[in-house]
Amino acid sequence: MEIIPFDFTSKVLFKAWKLGPEEPEFTVMRIILRGKDNGVNKEIVYDLYDEFDTIENISSMARTTGFTATGTAEMILNKLFTEKGVFPPELVGSDPKCFEFILSYLHERNINYRVTERIVQD
Secondary structure: OOOOHHHHHHHHHHHHHOOOOOOOOEEEEEEEEEEEEOOEEEEEEEEEEEEOEOOOOEOHHHHHHHHHHHHHHHHHHOOOOOOOOOOOHHHHOOOHHHHHHHHHHHHHOOOOEEEEEEEOOO
16 A cells, blocks of 8 residues: 555644644744844744634634734824835835834734844854
């Protein structure tokens, strides 16, 4: 019998990852940035952990994606981002005002990134 590793792994993991009726839903994300800052090698890590909101009855995935989208709309309405055309998030976020606006907007909704920064050797 031939087994395709990807198909086998998918079958096993999707069953293990399926939430039970009483299991809390959550979102985990880590973003790692590495580069030079004024000639110094740095690493900046953004960690996010968010859970289902039992008070508002909103899933974590809805909170983390939906509030980011509504924050972006608010940012445009407030004329913080005025470029025309289609822009991927990394280009919008390259503007410090836009980046800080979204992080602040999320923080007001109890979605918080933990940021760590360190100097790294070559």
